[in-house]
Amino acid sequence: MVENQHNDDGGSIVLAATPIGNLGDASPRLQELLATADVIAAEDTRRLHKLLQALNISTSARVISYHEHNEAARTADLLEEVRSGKTLLMVTDAGMPAVSDPGFRLVEAAVAESLTVTAVPGPSAVTTALALSGLPTDRFCFEGFLPRKNGERTAKLRELARERRTMVFFEAPHRLEAMLQALQAQFGPGRKAAVARELTKLHEEVVRGSVAELLDWAANGAVRGEIVVVVAGAADAVPARAEDQVDAVNELVRTGARLKDAVSAVAEDAGVSKRELYAAVLAARQGN
Template sequence: MPAQADPPGPARVAALVLAATPIGDVRDASPRLVEELTTADVVAAEDTRRLRRLTDRLGVAVGGELVSYHEHNEASRTPELVERVAAGARVLLVTDAGMPSVSDPGFRLVEACVAADLPVTCVPGPSAVLMSLALSGLPVDRFCFEGFLPRKQGERERTLAALAQEPRTMVFFEAPHRLAATLGSMATTLGADRPAAVCRELTKTYEEVRRGPLSELVDWASGGVRGEITVVVAGRAATGPGDPAEVIPQVLERVAAGERLKDVCRDVAADTGLSARDLYEEALRARHP
């Protein structure tokens, strides 16, 4: 019996295409990325020189027009690229590594295309966020991505203080020369014993994952660390059920903002270990004393 051919992919129509590029190992480039690079009408790259180095290593050439799209020109270039898509072009957006718009240029262009009711699609691929989560050894059933923290210590610690009660695992990007200071702020604000992991140089030759309490990671990083850095920090540990009355103001505030009472009670119960039924009944008593 002859082998069945793969089903045809989607028709190549005018669209904005976000494509993930390797975060280290060029072998992680997907066949779809290669196809889009060689067939797109326009390729918008965060750094055109880095993209050319990638295509040289892949043994391919950009088939369409190559333009730059970075934080310094995205405001002026976005309308031009939206017009190209509206006129029927397939515009491929790539950044230096990983997925566009995740702490990289791209959101402004996606927002503009959505507002213009133009198609936006995505070529999946490498992600430092997801890879770090998977390697961290910390809970990954619920997580949040916080990007880069403020550079100034006071602003950084105020931001972290607002996250002190966050129950989900948190993911941050950080520059290597600021890592020790950031870990120190985390230890001060979130607690020296809070479990965490520092992932550096993912998929590269010197890939390393350091796991431990924040206090130990501060000592390790004080000697200097190089490479691309992602920090994963455990969320606030559950301390056991408390008094439902303590969280009722939070429940009622969310209900007043438009959420359903039952949904809010279920969500808060998952975070606190309290009974959703007890929360619901307490909220009803608070609303109708």
């Protein structure tokens, strides 16, 4: 059944995007709400107070911490504030709440009660990096952070290897090199990509090239700052070659898989002959 959101008492939840680096990106609506909201739910209250100070804003709002570790416990209390007619402003450390940040649980619960939820649009690392990447922007998907464990990361990238849309990922700087190595193994060294770091900040940098070129650039863990990785989607389908899947097999073997099982899994996923792939892996090993 389709339902319209409403709240007879006039309370509402406002998801507000905050600057991802440059304070000049704080919109007038954001600044007004920071000054006038009844309650502000913040991912990090210290970061919120720094933002208020930088924008020279004073607020009489009740400030509540709301992050991934206390969302479950505090959602009910926040909803009660909205039911009583309060304006609840939800902000995270940077960017739009609920997008790889706290907020989804609150919105989900509010929607279930048909409470009013609206948003103040603004800065987004996802769309900013996408626009600057030089890669197709007509269709894209946001994948957030890849799993940290090698095996889980490999499985996720194997799943995405045939994705036709441009893909946007977040990554920690100290894991960027490992991520690019995994991308090269699963997507091939020639796949086009871009790494955007420190977006809107003084040392903003966008590096574009093939995955192999970006891996060379990121070698030795020298990259610092907030990282967004944008990767081109798979090209029009072409027959896969067994020789191109050798790195994927070796990556699975490195994570503990038996060679036979790794060959079988990769061959099925890539649509190549198991026998040809097994022979290609043995030939590559003999060549080394």
